[in-house]
Amino acid sequence: MNIGLRELLLNSAQSAIGNQQKDGAMPAGRNGPWKDPSTPVRCTAHWAILFRRTSKWFGSPVLAHAADKAVDYLLEGSRRPHGLTFLCRTGKNKDFCNGLIGQAWVLEALLQVAGPERKDQALATCRSLIDCHGYDERFGLWKACEVDGSKIWRHPTFNQQVWFSSMVLLFATEVRDSCLRGRALRTLQVLYGQALPSGFPEGLPGHELTALSAIDKLKLWLKGRPDPDVRFRTLSEGYLSFILYGYALAFRACPEGGLWKDRAWQEFLQHCRKFLLSEESPALSSANPYCWSYNPTGIEVEFVLETFGLKSSGTSDLLQEQFDRHLNFKTGLMDRNSTDPETSCARIYEVSLLQDRLITVPG
Numbered sequence: 001m002n003i004g005l006r007e008l009l010l011n012s013a014q015s016a017i018g019n020q021q022k023d024g025a026m027p028a029g030r031n032g033p034w035k036d037p038s039t040p041v042r043c044t045a046h047w048a049i050l051f052r053r054t055s056k057w058f059g060s061p062v063l064a065h066a067a068d069k070a071v072d073y074l075l076e077g078s079r080r081p082h083g084l085t086f087l088c089r090t091g092k093n094k095d096f097c098n099g100l101i102g103q104a105w106v107l108e109a110l111l112q113v114a115g116p117e118r119k120d121q122a123l124a125t126c127r128s129l130i131d132c133h134g135y136d137e138r139f140g141l142w143k144a145c146e147v148d149g150s151k152i153w154r155h156p157t158f159n160q161q162v163w164f165s166s167m168v169l170l171f172a173t174e175v176r177d178s179c180l181r182g183r184a185l186r187t188l189q190v191l192y193g194q195a196l197p198s199g200f201p202e203g204l205p206g207h208e209l210t211a212l213s214a215i216d217k218l219k220l221w222l223k224g225r226p227d228p229d230v231r232f233r234t235l236s237e238g239y240l241s242f243i244l245y246g247y248a249l250a251f252r253a254c255p256e257g258g259l260w261k262d263r264a265w266q267e268f269l270q271h272c273r274k275f276l277l278s279e280e281s282p283a284l285s286s287a288n289p290y291c292w293s294y295n296p297t298g299i300e301v302e303f304v305l306e307t308f309g310l311k312s313s314g315t316s317d318l319l320q321e322q323f324d325r326h327l328n329f330k331t332g333l334m335d336r337n338s339t340d341p342e343t344s345c346a347r348i349y350e351v352s353l354l355q356d357r358l359i360t361v362p363g
Helices: 005-019 039-056 061-075 101-113 117-129 159-177 176-194 214-220 228-238 240-253 261-278 297-307 316-327 340-354
Strands: 002-004 141-144 152-154 358-361
Touching: 002 005, 005 039, 005 061, 005 358, 039 061, 039 101, 039 240, 061 101, 061 117, 061 152, 101 159, 117 214, 117 316, 141 159, 141 176, 141 340, 159 240, 176 240, 176 316, 214 261, 228 240, 240 261, 240 297, 297 316, 297 340, 316 358
Parallel strands: none
Antiparallel strands: 002 358, 141 152
């Protein structure tokens, strides 16, 4: 039995809408394997996108209203308790803004979901949010901003720099801001330029932009922490599809950007594709807690291949594998075999940019 992707997403949205609170919030997850006590901000942003897109495809006023409620939740002032960044998580010993990525997910929703009556407020919020983040002109990297502004730091994580840049690029394209556009494109180019000669052994992007020193590794070993080299590799492999998905979003926002014609970018992209699609690729391992059940690997790889025209007749159907592993075909919710079903369910929104196609379902 087959079902179209859009119909599947409609089932998912209709199954989830009953979980929306009166204020528009959707159930909060815990950031997958990171196990962070979280606010509803992230998952509400994800669902807002799915509600809006399915409402347009199927002409559903109920889903359109759910999308509006989700946007209203995000725009409510208390989500930014100090008027700076959004409060995304509340655990001890970590920032509350969830670095750059927590804010990137909010930007993604506000830029794509706000209706005409909310668009001006959404754009003003995006502008304010971007402006409170610093930019390091020397390194070409973004600085994260803590919720209360007490800390502003150059963020060291590859995927977060990519995603934040992509959302800034989307905003800059919308408002025709050449300065922000230039910064976003520069960061994206700086990042893949660093990845080619460095990263883990295959020359792919490492999770962090700077490696731990020998002294830092010794300190972790003395504390009984896992081997940092093994952990670094696990994270790098588990986030590869997420990094490339962020680049694909940037390409769709600004396909005329010169970086896409850069030989170094083409080499980077082909190198990543070869690694991802190789037999028994560690980036597709079920043993990696950041693959499949957290980062929806099959969805992300499919989007990257489709966006950059890299699909071929011999390409494995990783999208079907994603659903076979984690989708509840009756409800359309991606909550099977997940340690954080709230976040996993919300991340099915990533499918919504794919071309409609049939997938196989039991029955």
